[in-house]
Amino acid sequence: MLKSTLIENINKKFPRLSSSDIEIISNIFFNTIIKSLKDGNNIEIRGFGTISKKINKAKYVRNPKTNEKIYKNNKRC
Secondary structure, eight states, X not given: OOHHHHHHHHHHHOTTSOHHHHHHHHXXXXXXXXXXXXXXXXXXXXXXXXXXXXXXXXEEEEOTTTOOEEEEOOEEO
């Protein structure tokens, strides 16, 4: 769903709110989630779910062609 579609749907349900007010509210909401994830916190929205940032640990992997061990850096998902 596009952000504009979300704003239109909210505007249909709450016609007293202007589209610009809804956009400001949605920007605050999403920016708060983004900042919290960057700070390393998990987000739990009751009735919706949990959002968390996953960090894979660095490890050694083997190249199957040369049998050489390669160090794989941390990868953020």
